[in-house]
Amino acid sequence: MYKIEFNDFFTYSFSVDCVIFGYKEGQIHALLIKRSMEPYDGHWAIPGDLVYPDEDISAAASRILSELTKIENLDLHQSETFGDPNRHPQGRVITTAYFALMRIDDFKVEASSWAGEARWVPIHKIPQLAFDHNLILSSTYKLLIQKLKNDPICFDLLPYKFTLNEMQKLYEYAYDSDMDKANFRKKIKPIPLIEHKEKQVNVKHRPAKLFSFDESEYVNMLESSEYQFKM
Amino acid sequence: MYKIEFNDFFTYSFSVDCVIFGYKEGQIHALLIKRSMEPYDGHWAIPGDLVYPDEDISAAASRILSELTKIENLDLHQSETFGDPNRHPQGRVITTAYFALMRIDDFKVEASSWAGEARWVPIHKIPQLAFDHNLILSSTYKLLIQKLKNDPICFDLLPYKFTLNEMQKLYEYAYDSDMDKANFRKKIKPIPLIEHKEKQVNVKHRPAKLFSFDESEYVNMLESSEYQFKM
DNA sequence: AAAGATATTGTACTTTTGACAATAATTAGG
DNA sequence: CCTAATTATTGTCAAAAGTACAATATCTTT
Incomplete structure (x- = not known):
């Protein structure tokens, strides 16, 4: 040997x-x-x-x-x-x-x-x-x-409070292709998000709502349903 | 150190x-x-x-x-x-x-x-x-x-010539859930298979056709289209 | 030739996806 | 205050994909 x-x-x-x-x-x-x-x-x-x-x-x-x-x-x-x-x-x-x-x-x-x-x-x-x-x-x-x-790991990269547009941009980056705003929102519907009362600040247009990932609710969902994340 | x-x-x-x-x-x-x-x-x-x-x-x-x-x-x-x-x-x-x-x-x-x-x-x-x-x-x-x-790796586990039912059974095993025969066949439509003239032998019923995975055609398909395998 | 068994295909309905349009809420400039 | 500019958000409709179930086809056995 x-x-x-x-x-x-x-x-x-x-x-x-x-x-x-x-x-x-x-x-x-x-x-x-x-x-x-x-x-x-x-x-x-x-x-x-x-x-x-x-x-x-x-x-x-x-x-x-x-x-x-x-x-x-x-x-x-x-x-x-x-x-x-x-x-x-x-x-x-x-x-x-x-x-x-x-x-x-x-x-x-x-x-x-x-x-x-x-x-x-x-x-x-x-x-x-x-x-x-x-x-x-x-x-x-x-x-x-x-x-x-x-996997829902985009939330580890985004700021704690993010706009849906920021989230979409990250997926557009990952897929290297543009997505439709309305359809993107439909697609992420099942992902539990916390909707904050605050809005975006310092933008020159209608400010977007801020969201956070509701991780505990997401864990619940995985246990109680057969949801499978896929973007 | x-x-x-x-x-x-x-x-x-x-x-x-x-x-x-x-x-x-x-x-x-x-x-x-x-x-x-x-x-x-x-x-x-x-x-x-x-x-x-x-x-x-x-x-x-x-x-x-x-x-x-x-x-x-x-x-x-x-x-x-x-x-x-x-x-x-x-x-x-x-x-x-x-x-x-x-x-x-x-x-x-x-x-x-x-x-x-x-x-x-x-x-x-x-x-x-x-x-x-x-x-x-x-x-x-x-x-x-x-x-x-x-990934289309089921073909590395199945015999070179297999029936669609054998293929389905393997996916039922992977997902631990039964699938509808007609719908399974629709789903695998885009996967290029070689259809053999031979049929199953030694079965007590209508024998199924035998197929093989057409790997070169599959590679072509990946290059020319944006097909993405998913079962 | 008929029964039994599984293979294969078809149909109708539901859900999801995709393209695009309409409406809403702000800011900036008069 | 009023209007234009800009982006956010929601709605609509048709096409595509997925689901359930039924019908037909082909083989073996008796």
């Missing part, structure tokens, strides 16, 4: 990389950090690091994200695992990507530890990244778009 | 596990092998083993599947990665699950190497398995059911 030999720290190890998505100005953005250590010192990258030997990988994802960006309490979902033997220049490092959604406005992103700088970058303007992070990001982005279509 | 130390072979390594699904007698089955070495000697398990240090993980999945079961040329898809630090009794082993579909009749399964015995087991009668393989299997099974609903 094959015998594996270890030489040093980097011979065989495991990491996680966190793709954090946000939405502003009509576009999905990803959170990038600027690396301040080798390898790829000075390159942009998605936040990631090695998993401790006795640490669960999803716990590692939360820890590493927090260490590098101060972001806490995000719901991280597993994406894909990347195992090309040459993906890391210093040895064999297999990595699992995680992703999470957040409202960009909710957090002032603050880099810490060995990440000097952090920035939200529109998904279609991602520069050359460290390691195989461009690959990781594009695979995970595809997964995000798929999830947007099949 | 955290310093990782290695003690022996099993301190930190990486494996793949292959979930092979088949369909017969109206039920999805998984291919299990009986282990003939420690740990979990004598237990049933899904085929899996360690990845070589310079081997791509998807290549490892193919190699290991072939070594343990003689099965070759299956289209393996990545499923989930499992990283509980205690999932392996001898050390830290993170594993990525892969899955594939096959026509049970196409292969006489033949165990080799350290797997003494192999067996197709209905998914609802899976015994206690080695490691966290029950968890891996059930997660991957959920993924399979989801894929069955959203």
